[in-house]
Amino acid sequence: MERDDLIVNDSYSFAAHHSEDDGRKIRKKIVFVTILLTVITAAEVGLGVFIKQNSDIWGIVKLTFIILTILKAAYIVLSFMHLGDERRNMRYLILFPYALFVLYLLFILIQEGGHADGMMRIFH
């Protein structure tokens, strides 16, 4: 059966073959990202284990968790899922609708959930 989405020019990513040399460089980058993710995870676990929830800096620690997690997510999406290697319009196609929707959901959570006792605690 003929593919009906055949490539006109070889700009398609599945024609993206690379040489052994490039392969070595790419693998080094993969190892780097792996170590980075492991270090960030270890930091998160360390913070979670050693800083108690009733301590003064717990609010900052929570924010740190969120920032570190988003950082991990960025590396996974851009590097492991190769979204960073795709065309710019493809990146935007995926990230913008998702970001828009999630920000909207979070806004609705705070706005509509505000009636619930202590919902404003989310900021403390």
Place this chain on the structure above:
Amino acid sequence: MAGHASKTIDKTTLWGGGQSPFSVSYGKMMMWFFLVSDALTFSGLLISLGYAKVVHADAWPVGEKVFEALPFLGTGYPLMYVALMTFLLIVSSVTMVLAVEAGHRNNKKQVVLWMALTVAGGVFFLGSQAWEWYHFIHGAGGYFKTTSGQTVYFQEHWLEEHAPESHGTIMASSIESVPTALYLNKFNTGRELVEGDAAAALWAQRDANIVVHGAGMTENEYGHQLYANFFFFVTGFHGFHVFSGVLINLIVLIMAMRGVFERRGHYEMVEKIGLYWHFVDLVWVFVFTFYYLI
């Protein structure tokens, strides 16, 4: 590797028809679309988890106090097991990236090797999650309430040794021994061990005849009912994704072994299932942060 998609193609050619304006094949584009929709599903679950947590903050336990056991090694290792699970899933994601990279060099043997390791990682993760569920349901000791409304917790394994029933709600009258060590605030930051006579005194004040052990359909020993509900739903839904990912990975592995992609000339199928697998890892990263850490 960034070469292919960043090749500059003038706008008229790019949008003129006959090719993808995003330089991405149909299959890959659809996988991305599916991942966005699935990401929104999980986001919805995690956001409602956030709502439940804030609204029931007084009855919500602390993650590192609930998840502090390792298989065969007992308790006292806060968050270690779930950290290992996270690391395992990240490693299986890495082996998947390496499989994709080997596919770009048309190296069938390496693709098969890395895909096999990815499948193995996924299977180990599922097994680990199963143990986590088992331990959560089994409980970390159980509790009873005193007449003054305090919740008092037993030590690990005490109930198993002294009560005829080991799950759910137990009649306190069926327990004949007196506990020698009890905890207050076991799943919160103010955990306190009470021993000897003080423990016996607390036991003497036990209210009603109810003792709760482990996690069941309506109540659990860790905190609010929603705590267990969300645990099972979110990790279960995620585990279901891991399971389907493992199955599809296995199918792609077998296809690679049989030379299907070699004949085709490219390993894009490995990339597409790789996207799904990384998504599964990504979701776990968020579940780990928002359920266990925060």
